[in-house]
Amino acid sequence: MINFNGTLTDNTRILTPDNRGFAYGDALFETLKASHGSILFWEDHYFRLMASMRIMRMDIPMTFTMEFLEAEILKTLEANSLHTQTARIKLTVYRDAEGLYLPQGHDVGYMITAQALDSDFYLLDEAPYVVDLFKDYFVAPGLLSTIKSNNKLIHVLGSIYAQENDLQNCLLLNTDKQVVEALNGNVFMVKGQVIKTPPLEQGCLKGVMRKQLIDVIQKLPDYQLEEVAISPFELQKADELFVTNVIRGIQPVTQYRKKAYGFTVAKDLLGKLNAKIRLTS
Template identity: 65%
Template sequence: MVNFNGNISAETTLLNVENRGIKYGDALFETLRVVADKILFWEDHYFRLMESMRILRMEIPMNFTMEFLEEEILKLLKAKELKNARVRFTVYRGDGGLYLPTSNDVAYIITANELASPFYLLSEDAYEVDLYKDFYINKGLLSTLKTNNKITNVLGSIYAKENDLDNCLLVNEDKNVIEALNGNIFLVKGNTIKTPPITDGCLKGILRKQLVEILEKTSDYELKEESISPFEIQKSDEFFITNVIQGIVPITKYRKKQFGNTVAKDLLAKLNMRIRLG
């Protein structure tokens, strides 16, 4: 069951062969976490989507208000009888044209699946990563957007499976580590926490934004938005991944380096408190 341009449908084969998201990757998406009918960090998601649509020169419909899109998302959850869900909101340019579209009008589709847990929990499981160096991420503005052009992430995921890894780290053309396949990265050394700057080409992540704001308001840690080299990782105390679905995912092993998770636990507690108070 999906929400296709405002209509709830049990049909899941609604896209035709002329769909520009399929033909050219001419589409954007937001992955949302909904808990007890509340979309977490909805305002941040909404403004990132609007900013991304403007960058891609999509025509933003007059009715694309925060209230309208929230209603459309919750309408699907009600139809599927879901209170806690992982939601994907995809917006794509309308059919027509080759590389040059015939219109900048947009359409959207919303899908949802049940969440395993309504809470952010910290896993104690082993989690091993390594670099994925077959292809690089460009440092340009487009790399910071959640577009449908994610072939590097797809190939990196296949590489991780073939090499018995839980995830891979992506690098830019300067050979700096910018993110994991499915989230932003944070590195801990003592009381200093580093995350790559957006200008390095990493995703403008929503949970990254939450943690940056938390860290800027605490005296417990010093936040630095600086480039991270692969060599620096092996000298750190902790290393973790963030995304809105899983929260904080501690990395336990990178090559021969083992990591702890003390800071990750502390930050997850602060994040859950922020959500409760929000």
């Protein structure tokens, strides 16, 4: 069942040809994880969505409170019999207006979909995970690169490139040729006791899991966190490299070109991340 502007329907053909999310990518989305009716990091997702809607100059309805959207998500989970297990949720908000490039209004509509996931908590995947750079196109630094808009062509083309080259993922570069993120999440690099991740100013996604992990690392005396630019050259000297998102948690990279990585720090951080979830659930 799909939640389309508050109405539950099993009709999967509900978008019209002039829907601006479809026609112009004039839409935003949040990918969330819920476990037994509890939405992980919901407050962070909500405030990121509100900030992104302001950047996109969308009118935020008075009804779009944290409580209202949470209730709509939970209603969707229950309609799909997913309220007693773990699920992946996609909340899409689009500008609901006529017009061409220039919208004839700034009202919004929304759609919520959900599907089952296997694991309640985050598990460390130790299987081979090989990445390389995707250099056909580059991410432009700026606010629009930090939000989850429907304009994901670089990520689509990078995913095709990864499949064609037997890679599990690709790393994206910005126009300054610095590593900013992976196709499906933020990037963290470990060298000794220092953990680096690109700053938002470089053009990386303002990831919810990125924020959670930064909070975890900053409370640990054994590690030093740095939000700094990462050059492709540094990847060859790193001890560990991992990708983060709210669905997988932490995904260790095992190989970049001829460089092999361990995952000791990733495993340690994942345990602390799961402990944080248990305490806040």
